Amino acid sequence: MLKSRVNRSEPSMPETRHTLEIRARPFDRVSDRPSRIENLLSPKEQRELRAIATVLDYRRGGITIFSEGEDVHFVYAIDEGVVRISRHAANGQRQILAFMVPGDLFGIPDGGVYVNSAEVVCPARIYRFPWQRLKDIMVREPQLQLNLLMKVAYDLRQAQRQIMILGHQNTYQRLASFLLDFLRYPGFYDEKQSRLNLPINRFDVADYLGIARETAARAFARLEREGLARRLASGDIEILNVKGLQQLQLDRRRRRVKTMR
Amino acid sequence: MLKSRVNRSEPSMPETRHTLEIRARPFDRVSDRPSRIENLLSPKEQRELRAIATVLDYRRGGITIFSEGEDVHFVYAIDEGVVRISRHAANGQRQILAFMVPGDLFGIPDGGVYVNSAEVVCPARIYRFPWQRLKDIMVREPQLQLNLLMKVAYDLRQAQRQIMILGHQNTYQRLASFLLDFLRYPGFYDEKQSRLNLPINRFDVADYLGIARETAARAFARLEREGLARRLASGDIEILNVKGLQQLQLDRRRRRVKTMR
């Protein structure tokens, strides 16, 4: 059910007031999400990229950027906002594979098509690059290809992290892991105030963590009950006990059954 | 508990009777695991690789190739055998992230260290490449770097597949997915005989699928009860109903509760 038109700025006119930055880092160092400051692209490379970029402005959340199975013509990079990358299982269940944040690149094709879907979860500004032309540039600029490799390697680490969470943690632990993940982004977490501002709803959290919505709500309630976090407003959470959240990771998935007799 | 010494052939003498093949494929086509035949490396590149390779011969399973946290000096490629890539959670639980098969490359560093552990699950022959020298070659041979990118991209798809499985499938479905995965490798599956020969024990299957060993055993028992597969010997399974296995993917994770009243 397609319920709304995509809301885009006119293509072909790259915004100049926004610096174009695809995050990158030296080889052998991709475990931490690269920050914007450590940008390895040369001015020339940045110029080349900017020349083929289009800025898309999404005014509200819930809009689809592309869907799995579509032919690939573009790849995308986030300037502002959050994008969810998802896939639908054979039984129709949606699994969110990742949340992409400013600086991230997504939409890299596989077999010429998108294997995942991408939707903005909130208002967002996104750069769009023609894939063919990006490939052409990469042939000339090996550094750019290296950046792409770094990006994919980073995504792989992140996916493996997700596997660890889904494989061995209970719902409460998963929620803690999810929150801890976002505490590392100054863009979302104000460390001084201990306030986390997430534009992600329960629905999406649940589909990301592989749990039911109701269970996600219950897990949030338990966080408050146990004094680890407190909900101030929708998408606005005060983190009361980071150590406590980390401590949860050490627990077993399930409490040991009491040895009777 | 380190219980055995590594069993290696003397280093520095690359075997010549085995062709050195790192699987590769054209850009934009990584969804299927690349097959050996479609090898994109030029003879020159193969020669260069072979020159820096060492062959390791593991005579039995259970031997560690490297452990998470160790400094990276080598990357590895499988010629024969199966390797499990695993990581330990904070609570000590082991999660197997992937099984690597002949043609696969693994041990790519992150921040200069291995982020995962690798152990052979059966006798195996493995090529070892000094990472620094491989990087040197990649600078000269862009095609090689592209191959590395393809490899990482393939691993990412595989990891995302795993996320789908762990996120929304019950134990029975997971086991079916696992079996179906291996049906695609002629090296393990004899399609004519419908026989799957896997050198992977229940222990490892359970840790791969994120379930308890006992649950894995029960899932196998159910496969037999429902006539989908039959265990001939340890690690030797007759697949009786591929369609049936695929059908399982369509079910919900949990049976709908009966609408009472």
Added chain:
DNA sequence: CGCCGACTTGACACCAATCAAGATAAGTGG
């Protein structure tokens, strides 16, 4: 043969998915 590890089966408690229904928040139109 006897040991040991791998695997299986059973019992049971606990977790979380489901169904249901209410509460709260966010839009929408008057």
Added chain:
DNA sequence: CCACTTATCTTGATTGGTGTCAAGTCGGCG
């Protein structure tokens, strides 16, 4: 601004599924 609709979130009751403990059986190897 309010009344209304709609979406999102929360809480409760129920039960299926699976992790845990326990106690087996099987199979390979010395």
